[in-house]
Amino acid sequence: MTIITGKQYTERIDQLNNEVWIKGERVNGKLSLHPAFSGILKSKSALYDLQHQPETSELLTRTDESGIFNFAFEQPTTIEDLRKRRLATQLWARKSGGTIGRSPDYINTAIMTLGSSHTFFDEPYSKNVQHIFKQAKKKDLSFTHTFINPQVNRSPHYLEFSNDNIIAAKIIDETDEGIIIHGARLLATQGGLTDEILVLPVGGNQIDPAYVYAFAIPSNTPGLKFLCRESYADTTVSKYDHPLTTQFDEVDSIVVFNKVLVPWDRVFLYQDLTAIGKIYTEPSVNILLLFQAVCRQVVKTEFLLGVSEALATMIAITDYQHIQEKISEVIITLEIMQSLLHKAEAEAQLNRFGTMIPDANPLMVASSYYQKTYPRLVEILHLLGASGFISLPTEKDFDSEIGKDLDQYLQAKNAPAKERVQLFRLAWDLTMSSFGSRQTQYERFFFGDPIRLASSLYQSYDKTTYTQQVSNFLHPETKEKN
Numbered sequence: 001m002t003i004i005t006g007k008q009y010t011e012r013i014d015q016l017n018n019e020v021w022i023k024g025e026r027v028n029g030k031l032s033l034h035p036a037f038s039g040i041l042k043s044k045s046a047l048y049d050l051q052h053q054p055e056t057s058e059l060l061t062r063t064d065e066s067g068i069f070n071f072a073f074e075q076p077t078t079i080e081d082l083r084k085r086r087l088a089t090q091l092w093a094r095k096s097g098g099t100i101g102r103s104p105d106y107i108n109t110a111i112m113t114l115g116s117s118h119t120f121f122d123e124p125y126s127k128n129v130q131h132i133f134k135q136a137k138k139k140d141l142s143f144t145h146t147f148i149n150p151q152v153n154r155s156p157h158y159l160e161f162s163n164d165n166i167i168a169a170k171i172i173d174e175t176d177e178g179i180i181i182h183g184a185r186l187l188a189t190q191g192g193l194t195d196e197i198l199v200l201p202v203g204g205n206q207i208d209p210a211y212v213y214a215f216a217i218p219s220n221t222p223g224l225k226f227l228c229r230e231s232y233a234d235t236t237v238s239k240y241d242h243p244l245t246t247q248f249d250e251v252d253s254i255v256v257f258n259k260v261l262v263p264w265d266r267v268f269l270y271q272d273l274t275a276i277g278k279i280y281t282e283p284s285v286n287i288l289l290l291f292q293a294v295c296r297q298v299v300k301t302e303f304l305l306g307v308s309e310a311l312a313t314m315i316a317i318t319d320y321q322h323i324q325e326k327i328s329e330v331i332i333t334l335e336i337m338q339s340l341l342h343k344a345e346a347e348a349q350l351n352r353f354g355t356m357i358p359d360a361n362p363l364m365v366a367s368s369y370y371q372k373t374y375p376r377l378v379e380i381l382h383l384l385g386a387s388g389f390i391s392l393p394t395e396k397d398f399d400s401e402i403g404k405d406l407d408q409y410l411q412a413k414n415a416p417a418k419e420r421v422q423l424f425r426l427a428w429d430l431t432m433s434s435f436g437s438r439q440t441q442y443e444r445f446f447f448g449d450p451i452r453l454a455s456s457l458y459q460s461y462d463k464t465t466y467t468q469q470v471s472n473f474l475h476p477e478t479k480e481k482n
């Protein structure tokens with residue numbers, strides 16, 4: 001059992017030589033030295049290093065009879081375990097103001113949940129998922145993941161049948177060694193920057209067994225390609241200019257399987273049309289992932305509140321009532337998210353696999369609420385800052401001949417010009433730069449389509465108590481008889 005250091009993590013990723021494409025070129029050489037990936041790899045390395053530092057190691061690590069391991073691989077069996085898990089996730093999240101969506105604990109939580117629920121799967125898949133979990137825990141592996149088909153045709157009647165013109169990744173063959181997957185999947189954040197990829201089935205009603213599969217394979221498996229979007233990190237700009245982009249741009253990728261052989265011992269769901277409908281809910285993978293996500297979103301809201309208040313104070317607008325009202329919207333969001341998280345934790349229950357599962361309802365509410373509220377928090381910052389989001393000279397401007405003008409004309413009531421611009425640049429990078437816009441799109445969609453998530457909350461929520469109350473009110477005589 002081991003916990004890796006940041007150096008070990010980057011060395012491992014560099015050695016994998018994953019097939020990563022960006023701006024029309026395959027990355028040859030070390031990903032950690034590539035301008036698109038060096039920032040995020042460095043930031044993730046810093047997270048791994050915290051596992052070894054005396055002040056943080058206790059919260060970020062656990063031990064069992066085989067040794068020390070990362071907190072995300074611990075199967076929570078008590079509410080106290082969940083509390084410690086929350087604090088650990090939030091400790092990592094605070095290092096990026098909650099802007100790294102896929103810190104290693106996100107998918108490692110899914111791996112732990114699946115591994116701890118291995119009896120959900122029939123043999124040999126049960127043994128396989130257990131092995132995948134054990135290896136991940138032992139080697140402190142990291143995972144990207146994909147569970148979406150390409151966005152070709154989302155009309156309700158569309159089914160892809162062709163075998164000559166495959167788009168969505170499907171099983172095209174099976175051999176003694178394993179299954180052959182061909183086609184594409186969306187949208188692996190940090191694709192190519194992790195040790196392995198977890199491939200989960202696309203939700204909804206599947207009728208074609210060729211699309212029913214789940215597995216985890218190393219990111220350097222032959223035929224596996226990560227086609228990245230352009231990076232927002234530009235090495236020509238300084239950390240002062242783009243304080244978040246330079247450090248935390250995770251890069252998202254389309255995943256292409258070019259006749260990839262997935263060995264049998266890596267497969268844990270295969271053409272089982274019954275299990276596919278239950279793989280997320282019965283082991284409670286979705287709930288523990290939501291728990292991680294809401295822990296992070298609380299941290300992100302704290303960060304947004306801090307930036308909003310600092311910005312308003314700097315230009316002395318906090319005495320206006322409408323400014324107070326706007327910042328209180330951020331406070332209200334923070335308090336609601338914290339309360340939902342605490343309720344979920346306090347009302348957790350053991351599932352049939354012995355895992356302590358937070359209450360699903362408050363987490364589903366938090367997730368749906370945040371999908372709609374996050375864009376409003378962004379809007380509030382824009383309303384507070386007004387043209388301050390546009391008059392943003394760069395660090396080089398301050399160091400140039402015009403620096404004196406900037407010092408004079410961009411000063412704020414409570415700060416010199418360079419300090420004021422630094423704070424406004426942070427607010428801009430959080431909400432308005434390419435990185436910031438992606439953050440908004442991320443919060444809207446990363447856990448799924450808001451419409452369908454709200455619909456599943458409606459469907460799963462027990463409303464009978466409330467309809468009964470109305471019925472009792474309208475027909476008290478029936479109630480008395482009962």
Ligand SMILES: Cc1cc2nc3c(=O)[nH]c(=O)nc-3n(C[C@H](O)[C@H](O)[C@H](O)COP(=O)(O)OP(=O)(O)OC[C@H]3O[C@@H](n4cnc5c(N)ncnc54)[C@H](O)[C@@H]3O)c2cc1C
Binds near residue numbers: 148154186188450
């Ligand atoms: C920044 C970012 C990072 C992401 N990272 C990952 C990742 O790491 N791994 C991963 O697997 N996924 C990731 N995703 C994908 C995410 O899970 C999807 O965006 C989400 O599930 C919605 O699917 P879609 O984007 O295909 O939208 P679509 O399903 O194509 O929806 C497009 C629009 O059509 C509507 N629509 C489509 N179908 C229906 C329907 N049946 N009923 C009602 N309305 C419908 C939707 O409401 C929406 O308005 C990421 C997404 C983003 C934006």
